[in-house]
Amino acid sequence: QSLRIGLIPADGIGKEVIPAAKAAILALGSDIPNPQFVDLAAGWETFTRTGVALPQETVDILRQECDCALFGSVSSPSRKVVGYSSPIVALRKELDLYANIRPVVSVLVGEKPSVDLIVVRENTECLYVKQEVQTVGEHGKEARATRLITERASRRIGQMAFELANARPRKLLTIIHKSNVLSVTDGLFRETVRSVPTLPGVNGKYDQVTISEQLVDSAVYRLFREPEIFDVLVAPNLYGDILSDAAAALVGSLGLIPSINAGDNFVMGEPVHGSAPDIEGKGIANPIASIRSAALMLRHLGYTKGADRLDTAVDQVIREGKVLTPDLKGTSTTNEVLEAVLRIL
Amino acid sequence: QSLRIGLIPADGIGKEVIPAAKAAILALGSDIPNPQFVDLAAGWETFTRTGVALPQETVDILRQECDCALFGSVSSPSRKVVGYSSPIVALRKELDLYANIRPVVSVLVGEKPSVDLIVVRENTECLYVKQEVQTVGEHGKEARATRLITERASRRIGQMAFELANARPRKLLTIIHKSNVLSVTDGLFRETVRSVPTLPGVNGKYDQVTISEQLVDSAVYRLFREPEIFDVLVAPNLYGDILSDAAAALVGSLGLIPSINAGDNFVMGEPVHGSAPDIEGKGIANPIASIRSAALMLRHLGYTKGADRLDTAVDQVIREGKVLTPDLKGTSTTNEVLEAVLRIL
Ligand SMILES: CC(C)[C@H](C(=O)O)[C@@H](O)C(=O)O
Ligand SMILES: CC(C)[C@H](C(=O)O)[C@@H](O)C(=O)O
Numbered sequence: 284q285s286l287r288i289g290l291i292p293a294d295g296i297g298k299e300v301i302p303a304a305k306a307a308i309l310a311l312g313s314d315i316p317n318p319q320f321v322d323l324a325a326g327w328e329t330f331t332r333t334g335v336a337l338p339q340e341t342v343d344i345l346r347q348e349c350d351c352a353l354f355g356s357v358s359s360p361s362r363k364v365v366g367y368s369s370p371i372v373a374l375r376k377e378l379d380l381y382a383n384i385r386p387v388v389s390v391l392v393g394e395k396p397s398v399d400l401i402v403v404r405e406n407t408e409c410l411y412v413k414q415e416v417q418t419v420g421e422h423g424k425e426a427r428a429t430r431l432i433t434e435r436a437s438r439r440i441g442q443m444a445f446e447l448a449n450a451r452p453r454k455l456l457t458i459i460h461k462s463n464v465l466s467v468t469d470g471l472f473r474e475t476v477r478s479v480p481t482l483p484g485v486n487g488k489y490d491q492v493t494i495s496e497q498l499v500d501s502a503v504y505r506l507f508r509e510p511e512i513f514d515v516l517v518a519p520n521l522y523g524d525i526l527s528d529a530a531a532a533l534v535g536s537l538g539l540i541p542s543i544n545a546g547d548n549f550v551m552g553e554p555v556h557g558s559a560p561d562i563e564g565k566g567i568a569n570p571i572a573s574i575r576s577a578a579l580m581l582r583h584l585g586y587t588k589g590a591d592r593l594d595t596a597v598d599q600v601i602r603e604g605k606v607l608t609p610d611l612k613g614t615s616t617t618n619e620v621l622e623a624v625l626r627i628l
Numbered sequence: 629q630s631l632r633i634g635l636i637p638a639d640g641i642g643k644e645v646i647p648a649a650k651a652a653i654l655a656l657g658s659d660i661p662n663p664q665f666v667d668l669a670a671g672w673e674t675f676t677r678t679g680v681a682l683p684q685e686t687v688d689i690l691r692q693e694c695d696c697a698l699f700g701s702v703s704s705p706s707r708k709v710v711g712y713s714s715p716i717v718a719l720r721k722e723l724d725l726y727a728n729i730r731p732v733v734s735v736l737v738g739e740k741p742s743v744d745l746i747v748v749r750e751n752t753e754c755l756y757v758k759q760e761v762q763t764v765g766e767h768g769k770e771a772r773a774t775r776l777i778t779e780r781a782s783r784r785i786g787q788m789a790f791e792l793a794n795a796r797p798r799k800l801l802t803i804i805h806k807s808n809v810l811s812v813t814d815g816l817f818r819e820t821v822r823s824v825p826t827l828p829g830v831n832g833k834y835d836q837v838t839i840s841e842q843l844v845d846s847a848v849y850r851l852f853r854e855p856e857i858f859d860v861l862v863a864p865n866l867y868g869d870i871l872s873d874a875a876a877a878l879v880g881s882l883g884l885i886p887s888i889n890a891g892d893n894f895v896m897g898e899p900v901h902g903s904a905p906d907i908e909g910k911g912i913a914n915p916i917a918s919i920r921s922a923a924l925m926l927r928h929l930g931y932t933k934g935a936d937r938l939d940t941a942v943d944q945v946i947r948e949g950k951v952l953t954p955d956l957k958g959t960s961t962t963n964e965v966l967e968a969v970l971r972i973l
Binding site: 368420422463465499501531533 | 807
């Protein structure tokens with residue numbers, strides 16, 4: 284048996300941090316049985332070279348030959364480019380990776396405020412369906428986008444969120460919405476998530492979970508002011524995107540925050556940070572978000588021991604504070620941080 | 629000549645802070661010629677009493693008999709209620725108050741980080757057009773909302789933002805969007821705002837303004853990490869809603885943050901905070917956001933001296949730090965803060 288992992292570094296620092304995550308997985312030795320890596324193309328560079336940002340071959344190989352994948356980060360054109368469309372958004376949809384799970388946790392000792400939360404972001408719909416049209420009206424151009432919220436997608440992300448909340452000590456679930464304005468779409472999201480405990484087969488399993496709600500604007504406010512009130516947050520796609528960046532800001536750097544895009548049959552790790560054109564090629568990108576994304580992915584697949592080893596090593600490197608990249612006010616390189624992690628493993 | 633001011637306290641602490649703002653305006657004496665106040669109904673309580681959240685009478689009187697208004701805050705039903713719709717969103721549209729201007733400034737001495745920015749929020753469209761439908765598909769309910777972005781609305785909010793940026797020392801304008809996903813709608817917003825300096829009649833007026841851009845997720849991240857990089861931010865409606873709450877979190881309390889809803893012929897002051905059901909009726913709501921909203925409104929109308937006096941008094945009360953409401957870790961009441969302001973005026 285072997286674990287087949289697709290690697291899609293894509294653009295910018297993605298090409299520096301995904302190799303680090305690969306090295307970390309390899310260093311786990313027998314905890315991961317025979318890992319096999321497949322290099323796959325996607326992104327803005329791929330687009331400029333081939334005219335497509337997400338080659339069909341990449342999707343096919345992921346579907347047919349991989350158990351999971353690691354995705355780096357994509358650069359976006361600074362102006363609208365005909366035919367270009369974000370490959371990460373497309374991949375989430377193609378592989379039906381409906382849950383984007385983003386844990387944000389303080390590690391530094393005495394760090395204030397203390398953050399320990401998971402953003403559970405719906406990953407396939409909302410404004411990300413990208414149904415947009417432009418017309419010309421009486422007063423000039425008019426553009427319209429569709430925001431889609433379905434019962435089905437809200438239910439399955441709700442189930443995932445209840446499952447995660449129930450497994451945590453505090454068992455708090457906060458539903459994020461803006462139903463004071465979007466009473467129909469966000470109303471459907473809210474009601475559907477709320478009704479998860481009453482679904483057939485649940486049988487009181489979530490009785491211990493405390494449900495609360497926050498409007499997205501006030502959620503961002505409270506996240507800054509009192510992040511300790513949050514445990515698991517479940518949100519439609521765009522709010523989840525914004526909230527996970529907001530939460531990341533509380534714990535030192537986006538370079539620390541991992542995620543997985545999870546579906547019923549596939550999981551893809553992805554650091555939450557972007558392609559960071561300002562530091563691309565300098566070898567100083569923080570590999571921690573990618574290593575942690577690998578750990579999350581492995582844990583999701585049941586490789587708990589390997590995942591724990593990665594997380595423990597990373598936490599120790601951060602706590603020691605000696606080998607850190609510039610985003611954490613250190614002076615070390617991507618490779619030095621990777622090596623520090625590998626030494627502890 | 630007289631200045632006719634509609635007062636719409638609406639719900640919750642709105643009923644406690646709007647009277648404070650009225651008292652502050654009255655205390656300006658001859659700096660405001662003969663202010664006349666008209667009490668007007670709107671909100672959730674009005675809805676439960678009359679079946680409409682925004683009575684036509686309120687709109688008519690504002691249109692026909694008022695020069696400006698102060699709006700408090702609205703409570704939302706915790707579940708979808710047929711026929712209820714947010715009166716503040718409706719008022720903005722009815723009176724074509726297309727710009728929501730929200731300055732966020734640190735006042736406390738030595739406060740870190742140091743924030744001095746204005747969120748210029750488009751106030752009439754985006755998802756706030758509230759065009760939502762629900763249907764039933766193969767897998768259950770499906771809800772769709774329309775996000776509308778027009779060239780006309782983007783242009784006029786862009787003009788307002790350039791005007792404000794140009795009047796400030798740093799002259800930085802950051803356009804907030806998510807055009808890596810919403811290339812058509814946010815693409816139109818971005819391009820239209822960018823093209824403001826080339827409009828007929830502008831004639832190089834904005835040549836000193838530096839334009840930059842941020843994706844909304846990374847804008848929230850950077851707002852937390854390095855708020856000092858921002859000067860004027862211009863954003864579509866929903867992003868502006870979220871960003872102004874995020875910025876408010878940096879300066880101590882939402883209870884400090886004022887706004888105006890401005891159109892070509894009318895202006896309405898509005899504290900950014902909500903109706904705060906948790907402290908409603910206790911007499912401890914912070915009146916500063918409302919007093920500052922009155923100041924912003926007066927300044928917009930050309931009453932610079934009165935506006936400056938209000939702001940100076942409020943700043944001094946905050947700096948002295950002796951008379952503060954609980955949101956700022958003080959123990960004073962709404963009235964005590966108001967009196968402290970009036971004493972300085
Ligand atoms: C690159 C972009 C399309 C993406 C998103 O908005 O989902 C990113 O911000 C993320 O959070 O993964
Ligand atoms: C009450 C609500 C509809 C409103 C909004 O979203 O605009 C509020 O959050 C605000 O910022 O004024």
